[in-house]
Amino acid sequence: MHLIAFILALALTGPAAAADWQEYAYPDYAFTVHFPTDPKIEIATYETTDGRLLEARIYSVALDTGTFKMTVAEVPDGGPDENALVGHAVKTMTEGNVIKVDIPHRIRTFYGRQLGLMDASGGYSYVAVFLRNKRLYQIEGKAFAAGGQAEIDAMIFQQSLDFT
Numbered sequence: 521m522h523l524i525a526f527i528l529a530l531a532l533t534g535p536a537a538a539a540d541w542q543e544y545a546y547p548d549y550a551f552t553v554h555f556p557t558d559p560k561i562e563i564a565t566y567e568t569t570d571g572r573l574l575e576a577r578i579y580s581v582a583l584d585t586g587t588f589k590m591t592v593a594e595v596p597d598g599g600p601d602e603n604a605l606v607g608h609a610v611k612t613m614t615e616g617n618v619i620k621v622d623i624p625h626r627i628r629t630f631y632g633r634q635l636g637l638m639d640a641s642g643g644y645s646y647v648a649v650f651l652r653n654k655r656l657y658q659i660e661g662k663a664f665a666a667g668g669q670a671e672i673d674a675m676i677f678q679q680s681l682d683f684t
Contacts, residue, residue, distance in 0.1 A: 542554065554680035563576075588673075606633060616640065643666065646674050648681065
């Protein structure tokens with residue numbers, strides 16, 4: 521977990537809001553993440569740059585103020601190149617948005633990309649993408665309006681991802 525950013529966000533939101541968030545562990549998929557309430561879990565497919573469909577799981581929560589979504593896609597042997605796969609994920613998430621931040625990102629020893637996006641309606645998303653052990657991890661916290669608690673919640677969610 522990115523402790524400094526998480527502590528800062530919790531300090532800004534106060535103890536009442538922080539108490540509502542819980543860590544959810546998914547050992548079969550080697551990650552933990554914090555959600556404000558129990559996530560819905562769906563089996564889905566994830567389309568790659570070359571049109572292949574990968575088996576995926578989506579963990580999500582939808583609130584009136586925003587959404588929190590974690591996607592984990594299984595990458596088979598002989599699957600797409602890592603850079604192409606991460607690049608495609610970033611391209612897909614950024615379509616129709618203005619990129620405000622696009623930086624390298626790291627969780628423990630695993631590198632990926634982190635982005636801050638603003639949509640046409642003024643909403644803001646914090647997203648990150650990683651490829652680890654033949655799995656693509658894509659996380660997105662979206663606030664429907666920029667600023668305020670909803671944007672802080674989106675950042676708390678995106679920063680809470682950890683690999684186990």
